[in-house]
Amino acid sequence: MNYQIGPWQFIKNRCVVVAGNIERELDPLLVKLLMHFISKPQQIIARQELVEQVWQQSFVDDNAINRAISELRKQLSHPIEKAPLLKTHYRKGYSLTVVATPLAVNEPQHQPNAMTSIDHVREVSLNATNVSDIKSDSEIAHVVLAESSTSSQVIATSYTKSKQFYVVAGVLLLVLITVIVSWLVMNNTKQHPPEQGEIIKTTATIIPSTWNVGAEAVPVLSFDKQYLAYSNTDLTTQQPHAFVKRIADQREIELHYQDFNVSILSWQLKQHSVLLQATKLSEQQCLMVLVDISDFLNPTAGRVIRECDLRYTGYAQLDESGTFLYFSEFKDKQGGAGLLRYNTHTKKETTLVPSSDILYGVLMPRISSSGKYIGYIQSLQGQPFSFFTYNLQTTEIKRFFQGQSKGISFAFDWLPNEDRVFVSEYDRLTTINVVDGSHTVREISPYLSAYYIAAQSANSFYFSPAQTQQLSIFKVTDLFSLQMQGHYLYQSEGNNYNALPLLSGQQASTLFISSRSGNGQIWLEQGDQQVQISNFTALHGTPDFGFVRMASNGKFLLLKINEQLNFFDIEAKKLHSIAELKGLKVASYAWSDNNELIWLIEQQDKRYQLWQFNLLTRELAKRNDIAPYALLNDNQGRSYAVTNDELIRLADDTRWQLPDAARSTSFHAINAEYLYISDGISRVARFNLTSHALEETHVDFKSFAFNVTDNNELLFNRRDVKDTQIKLVSW
Known part of the structure; x- marks a missing residue:
């Protein structure tokens, strides 16, 4: 039933x-x-x-x-x-x-033996793809049911003979098909081995492996596969914790370091010691701490390996001897991270792979089980991520894999005792041999989308899911005073609340993007009422939205959907694509002051090119005197450009020299008084456009974008974790 x-x-x-x-x-x-x-x-x-x-x-x-x-x-x-x-x-x-x-289960009431034969034929025909002379299920069922409707007019003897005929014919047909299929499979296996890059359809078993309430991520396995370490973020406090599970008996312990919040980084190569990242966001402290769990139930108190950068988003791992720490880190708060080596004895750093000019750079350096290679992900904003190796013996760098996704992924790991690596993207798992460059691709079913993985064997791995966060709009007042207050404006109970807030002219209203109705749509909130004002269909995809900018007349929105720049007519509720800009790698965009022109930044390798596009004449004009990396609109629709050292008002070329602490940051918002900046982690600062004074503070939540009202209320896109598990995939 x-x-x-x-x-x-x-x-x-x-x-x-x-x-x-x-x-x-x-x-x-x-x-x-x-x-x-x-x-x-x-x-x-x-x-x-x-x-x-x-x-x-x-x-x-x-x-x-x-x-x-x-x-x-x-x-x-x-x-x-x-x-x-x-x-x-x-x-x-x-x-x-x-x-x-x-x-109700629709089971046929007539000809049970004939229908049993049909079930067998259906099962074989799904596998025997080269057999073309077998009728479909619906055709056979139609024949059987048509015959059964006249069964009352057939004498018992002929019914029995007919029944025996169908049974014998069905059995003979089944035997014949089985022989043909077996011959085809054997012949194909013998003469046509799987080609390089061929996708192997793989049905896997997926089993939950962690059970604590909270967002569980970053699974890492010890070298002997006895222990699974992972991080767990508390749903209420949003604070991270670190756990180690002994796989044999499923017993686990929580790791601590003084009064810091701790999360998992890695296992020391071929040792039973775990490297933790210990942080105090409020005091801007970050340490890498090594804890020995050789005595599983009595881990050591931990020793500090080195300080770290709070903007650090990659990974770090100690070699077997504990002499060298390999890690990625942002330097000078510009561009992306590089790959570095730290000598724990001399306290000196060496750059192995230089920092990139584009976010995010080198992520997740991991030492191969042989100790010969460092594998790492390179992710450059707006480009597909790639997997590279750095040969520690020859210093040679090679790229072995380029993904399809333009987002960040940490989903790779070395296989045990081999020079092979897993790279996971969506439902595809690529196994790469870094010695000869060969690879195989599996399409895993049921569908999974991993953000972190830990290879257990050649046919199994642990993973934590990509969807680990729910997004909401969080309003903060008096951020730079002791009276700071914050509360949620729009909070999701679902898995994918993609919110982008901004103000609509002088009205007390907010436009935001939410997938509360099933997929991403534009919503208008005014007073206590929230109304969906767009109805994007599958023609525009399940939208992946960029920033939303409003024209000064309050009638149009400029937004990017799935890499395509569009403008949305609020009154007509229509979306208009800008076909002339299709194919450009648009990194940032804004309205000009007159609503007929738009500014956009094209990302060209490591350079940024500023363009102006006329929506009436459809002309695209280049501006070469400045090279900004971000464009902004204030609440009156005025447009600004941000370079590495300046803020420029584009209408009249008014310029502000930015202090060092306000340069090359990730997110910006502006009103008539201040330029607000954020690193996307905890630091928020504001630059006074009149006095040129800089204030900064820290928030105890993570945001990836924000906007500011005219009375200096900040509307953050807040990221809160949701309850997730680490699971084991095997096939």
Whole structure:
């Protein structure tokens, strides 16, 4: 029997729940647990009843029950279903909040033996792709049902003969097809081995491996695969924690360092020591700390290896002897990170790969198991990421892989005891041999999108998902005073709240982008009312939005959707693409002051080119006297350019020299009084356009963009983590 449970169809015999194009597999325990809830719809079921009826034991550890309930709740969560289907009643138990409706299974009532033969034919025909003379399921079923409608007019003897004929014919056909398919498979295997780069369809098993509440990420395995270390970010405080799990008995410990917040970086090569990143954002402190867990239940207090940069977004790892630390770091707060080596004895640094002029540079340096190579991801803003190796013996640098995605990914790891590496992107896993350059590509099913991976073997790896955050708009007042206050304006309960706030002229309203209605749309909030004002269809994709800029007349928005620059007519609610700009790598854009012209920056390798485009004449004009890396509009639509050392008002060429601390930062916002800047981590500063004074402070949350009102209220795109697990993929 199958059941409809809210948005899900529960197909019991396949142990899956299905909704649209989403399919999730349940392990046998979860199937038993769900069936028990279905049998008692909307009733509160005590934990002891679950112990007796589901586990069928007299005692079960509380953690086991908590893990099972948590996993079932996750599997039943749905992107558009806000309320949980599995509810916890404090000190009472749990209940399924909806009534599960039985679904009728369409089983044929006539010719059971013939239909059994049809089932076999269908199973073979799906695999025998070269056999073209087999009818489709619908054709065969139509014939069988048409014949069965006249069965009452056929005498019993002829029915029996017909029945025997179909059975014998079906069996012979099955045998014939099996022989043909076997011959084709053997012949193809013998004469046509898999070619280089051929995609191998791979069905995998995915099993949850961590169970703590919080955002679990950065899985790293010890050299002997005995221990799994990972980070967990608390959902309430947003503070990171570090854990190590002993795989043999699933026992785990939490690592600490004084009163710092700690997260996992790596294992020391061929040692049972974990490198942590210990931070105090409020005091701008960052340390790399090594903890020895050779005595698993009694780890050492930790020793400081070196200080680190709070803007550091990559990785670090110690070699086997503990002499050299390989790490990536932003230098001088400009451009992207380079690859560096730090001598723990002499305290000196050596640059192996120079910093890039473009964010983000070198990320995730990892030492190969042989100690011969450093592998790393290079990600340049607006370009697909690549995988490189640095040969520690010859200093040779090679690129082995270029991704399809233009986002940042850390999803690679060395395989144990081999000069091979896994690189994961979306549902594809590429295995690269760095000695001869050969590679294989697997398309993993069911679909997964990994952000970090840890290779366990040649056919298994741990991963943490790419979607680990939910985005919201967070309003902060009096940021640079002791009376600072903050509260959420629009907060998501779903997985993908892509919010971009800005003010609409002089009105007390806010435009923002949200996927609350299923995919990204533009919303208008005025007072207590929120209205969706766009209706983008699949023609424009499931939008990936860039920054949104408003024209000075308050009628048009300039925005980038899936790398294509567009403008949106707010009154007509229509999106207009700018075909003349298709193919340009647009890094930043803004309206000019007269609403007929737009400014845009094209990224050309490591250079930036400023252009002006006329929406009426469709002419594109180059401006060569400045090379900004960011463009801004204030709330009156005035346009500004930001270079490495200047702020320029484009209408009249008024210029402000920026102090060193305000240069080459990641995010900007501007009003009539201040230029606001942020590094996207914790630091926020503002530059007074009149006095040229610079103030700075730190926030205890992560933001990736923000805007400012005329009365200096800041609307941050805040990033909060969501509950995720690390899972093991094997095939």
